[in-house]
Structure formats: C-alpha cells, structure tokens
Amino acid sequence: MEGGTPTGALGRMKAAWERARQRWWVRWGVDLAVLVLIVAAVGAWQARRLPGGGAPAPGFTLRTLGGEPVQLEALRGKPVVLAFWAPWCGVCKVESSNLSQLRRLAGDSAHVVSVAVAYDDEEDVRRFVQEHDVDFPVLLGDDAVQRAFRVDTFPTVFFLSPEGRIERAVVGYTTLAGLGWRLML
Structure with a gap:
C-alpha cells in the first residue's frame, strides 16, 4: 500500500x-x-414450511359456491394455479384481480382455481366474489384442506404440475407478472 x-x-x-x-x-x-x-x-x-419441490399435492374434494363437487385429481393434465385466500384478507382482495387476469391470459392452457378458507359464513365468500368480480372457480375449503396444504398465511398460491405435483408456492401478494412467470416455469 x-x-x-x-x-x-x-x-x-x-x-x-x-x-x-x-x-x-x-x-x-x-x-x-x-x-x-x-x-x-x-x-x-x-414459504419454507409449505409443501413443494415436486411433492404430490394433497387430494381433496370440495364444493363450489354453486354446490358442485370438484376433485383436485380432476384438474390433472394441465398446470394448476391453486390460490388459498380468506374473505377478510385485504391482500387477497388486491390479488384477486391478478388471478382473474392470469386466468384470462392462460386460457385453456392452465387451471386457475381458488380455495376460500378461514371464513365464518359462506355468505362472506359470496360477498367477496361479488364485490371483487371474481371470475375464476371458487371452492369452499375447510380446516382439513388448509392443514393438508399447511396454509397459515393469506394469500398462499401453489403452482401444480399437470401430474398433480406441487412445483412451487408463494405467500403474500403476487403481481400478475409473478404469477405468470411461476406458471410458465
């Protein structure tokens, strides 16, 4: 020096x-x-405690707001974006429009589905769907499906392979670009 x-x-x-x-x-x-x-x-x-890394997604049969049963297994064959949310969650309200846009952009190449959990009354879910113009399928979840996916923060979004494996998960607000990028990976 x-x-x-x-x-x-x-x-x-x-x-x-x-x-x-x-x-x-x-x-x-x-x-x-x-x-x-x-x-x-x-x-x-x-996302450290969430299932992922190619683990099989826990199976479920849930009903839609219209009362029709939906099995997760029936969604195989295409990638699945599976969003868990609660009607009282402010961040979920903001993110719902991103999920709607993703569904429109993905078209028939992927399923965009949400699971409402942590609600007191089904009417709360219906009100959320109406107030936020939700145009993607909403399934009525319960404590069992919430525990199976280890969801304790909202929103939590899982990205499943066409074979039903959890490829990745994200917690909190995710932009449309972030959702699209993770879907394409």
Whole structure:
C-alpha cells in the first residue's frame, strides 16, 4: 500500500467500482438487485414450511359456491394455479384481480382455481366474489384442506404440475407478472 491507497489488481478494481458507482444507472441497478434479493429471500422464508419441490399435492374434494363437487385429481393434465385466500384478507382482495387476469391470459392452457378458507359464513365468500368480480372457480375449503396444504398465511398460491405435483408456492401478494412467470416455469 502506498500512501494509504491499495495497489495492484485490488486497487484498480476498487477505483473502477467507485467510478461506476458515480453513474446513476449503476447505483439504481445495484439498489434494484439488492431489493430483488431481499424480496426473494423474504418470499423463500415465508414459504419454507409449505409443501413443494415436486411433492404430490394433497387430494381433496370440495364444493363450489354453486354446490358442485370438484376433485383436485380432476384438474390433472394441465398446470394448476391453486390460490388459498380468506374473505377478510385485504391482500387477497388486491390479488384477486391478478388471478382473474392470469386466468384470462392462460386460457385453456392452465387451471386457475381458488380455495376460500378461514371464513365464518359462506355468505362472506359470496360477498367477496361479488364485490371483487371474481371470475375464476371458487371452492369452499375447510380446516382439513388448509392443514393438508399447511396454509397459515393469506394469500398462499401453489403452482401444480399437470401430474398433480406441487412445483412451487408463494405467500403474500403476487403481481400478475409473478404469477405468470411461476406458471410458465
């Protein structure tokens, strides 16, 4: 070290970094990368106890708001986006439009289905569906299906393979881009 400054390759790298940090787009890029890493780490931590990694999805038979029974097994053959939500959940209200848009964009190439849980009265679910223009199937879940999927935070969304395996899960608000990206993976 000469005069308190590092020499050699390390010194040149530090100087180059300092020059690069003076550019606004580098500063913003680094800040954005750090933010993305933090969001990804928080998301991974939130989903740490959820089933995933190719595990078979727990089977269920639930009924729709119209009373028709739906078996999870009947949805095989296409990828499935399975969203768990509660009618009192503020984040679920915001995310419901993203699920509607995903359903329209996915068309016949995937199933977008939701499971309402943690509600006191079926009327609460009906009101949520009406107030938020929900246009994707809503199944009436119970404590058993909530426990089987280990859902304790809302919204929680699972992405199932066409064979019925849980490929990934996400907890909390997810943008349309995030839902679409995870569906395509």
